[in-house]
Amino acid sequence: MVLTPRLELIGITKRYPGVQANNNISLKVMPGEIHALLGENGAGKSTLVKCIYGVQKADSGTLIWEGKKTQVTSPNIARRLGIGMVFQHFSLFDAMTVEENIVLGVSNKLAKAGIKEKITEISSRYGLPLDPQRYVQTLSVGERQRIEVVRCLLQNPSLLIMDEPTSVLTPQETESLFKTLNQLSKDGVSILYISHKLHEIKELCHTATILRMGNLVDTCNPKNETPRSLAEKMMGKSLEKPTRIKNSPFGKPQILLNNLSYKANQSYGTDLKNISLEVRGGEILGIAGVAGNGQRELMKVLSGEELSNPPESIVVSEKNVGNTGPNDRRSLGMVFVPEERLGHGAVPQMGLSENAFLSGFTRMKLANYGFLRKIETDIYASNIITNYDVKTSGIRSLAASLSGGNLQKFIFGREIIQNPNIVIAMQPTWGVDAGSAAYIRQSLIDLAEQGAAVLVISQDLEELYEIVDTICVIYEGKLSSPKQLEDISTEEVGMLMGGVIINSQEDNPLNGI
């Protein structure tokens, strides 16, 4: 007997103005199958899923649900059919309890008395421990995701869509999520799993559909593939791994943090507690950690957007700079690449030339008695575009018109041309296509090899393992002591990220470098 697929898509096509998001995509998801949807950012994964869940309407194509041709015109209809979705960004109210949040998100019929029992039943059956009475603001990101999963499971879905669920989880949390998903699959629930993390897909999924620039490239069994072959299908070209040529001894410390503490001025911000650190010339130091553990605050304090006291808490070139602004630090040879490209690292509605001026005017001397030196600025911007392979129609193009990868290359180029001796970058390849990501990682390595001190704050462990010499973990505003990459296992890093090992410098002052 041939099984009826749970979901079948035939020829789904969706255009946005200027972009072909999905072009004639067909796929089948069988009952109990964990089906990966794999592709780079912008490959069309999210659009396809939105068409399935009824958030977007496909321009053409057919959706067949359990053998019947169906029109899914709204998420409500999708839920009624038995499609549940866990979004990458949670929709939870911080000031409410787990139970209240779940009640708010389910149908009226379910939200009656007895829901607490159902929550407990589902969480124990699928290994999703949750206390219904806890307030969401006290929960970790992993726990918050469990709320969303439980909320979906309460509706007895037969297809569960998960959009990049592990991007915010520690390795341990990821493992426990996989156990849940496998259990669900055994119970006959189909899962559509969106990710660009190849190891996960190989480990978890039965089938993989690979998208590239809106087109279906291949459908394969990921167990028969290597992460490398998957990546090459995803990118459509062979992948170059960043390489480090030499491993000469590190130079003098370029930047020192001495017992740096900082009180976050936003509610829900994270205070930084007694962070000490040094990065030497030629060294790439990575700071791992789950989002929201103080990375943002650390970045702001390092860049001088927020000041820290006392001034000697940050020392650059033997000068105390804790109380100086970004441009004083730039003149000492520091450059910064913030996490958010549009709106922080660049002004979306300004041209590339003006965006080059934005952080370059100090070191490139682009202002003359306060007047803009337009010709010099334009030359600087064109140099960035040609030397860093930025695809754009010219220096007058608005920053917002560039793709994520191209804009990130532009921002990196803008900082690197300034010939820095300290580079501080946060999430350098977040949301960047794999080709540009490899390019950016290589340029960070090249910078270190030319003697610069490089500090990378990232949630992407794969990225850190690819480029750093030294690694430490930030957890609740405290930093673990830096370790050579060879001296620490992934498990240890994972446990530090989850706060299982408390190994901060504050608690263990002997744990020096």
Place this chain on the structure above:
Amino acid sequence: MVFKLEPRAVSSRVMIYQSPIIAVFLTLLAGMVMFRLMGTDPLQALEAFFIEPISTMDGIAELLVKAAPLILIAIGLSIGFQANVWNIGAEGQLTIGALFGGSLALVFYELETPFLIPAMLLAGTFGGMVWAAIPALLKTRFNTNEILTSLMLTYVALLILSYLIHGPLRDPDGFNFPESRLFHNSALMPVLVEGTRLHIGILIALGVAIFAWLFIFKHMIGFQIRVVGLAPAAASFAGFKQKKLIWLALVISGGTAGLAGVIEVAGPIGQIVPVISPGYGFTAIIVAFLGRLHPIGVIFSGLLMALTYLGGDSAQITMNLPNAVTGVFQGMLLFFLLASDVLIRYRIKIR
């Protein structure tokens, strides 16, 4: 046939400049419908409103007299608006500026010196700055909303004017009318064309426009103002100090409004009266947006908006139409401008 709005992939740069023209066109069209409904010949009414007032040398002089304060205020406001600082209280800053400059004329009454007018202009500018400094202080210190504080301070300013004009500044020989003495000659703006009221105010406005253009597009501080308005986080990444820029934006816009105020009392009015401005401070908001927050654009939109003031008077005299027509035209212009601005980010698609 169905018309649909479809988002553009990239905002249309052409539309940014076309939209004011479309708005003017639609305003004229709607104006004709309005005149028709009021029972007058639309073309004749439009002629009375827009052509007649500027068909004589005297009319053109009047147009420039009215455009000067509008242009001055709108330049200041557009600098503020670019920094995302919403000074709605230019009318109050204008009033205080007029009081500062006008008081100087009264204190040095009958003093014959060429330095009095420059001193008055400076005093007026300073007065407007002081009045705008209050919302700046409140915003940077206590995070208050400058839209509310600057607007409310307008009414405070008008009451101060009313008090002074009924008391200390009242003309001692004026039979208790709430007016100051008429300024003497050296406290009046030099006239450009004999026999008209056209004074050097329009030249000052043009000079300020050119200066503002240099300041906004060629200087660091203008760059900082634009960045802080477009992307505040990028401004702090670049090391620009936001509080300083809020102060600057408010004080500049207050200064130009104050300057416009003293130009009014030392120009066409010639004394301090209970009503100094026919709402220039508010109309200038429309001028600023119609001129795309660009100093050169503001010159053109200032002239157009000045024409609506003259047209209202003219339509009242020749066609017996109510003076409120001016307000209706100004309102329609802003309304259609905001509507046409949708086309910057969307296009119309016909199915």
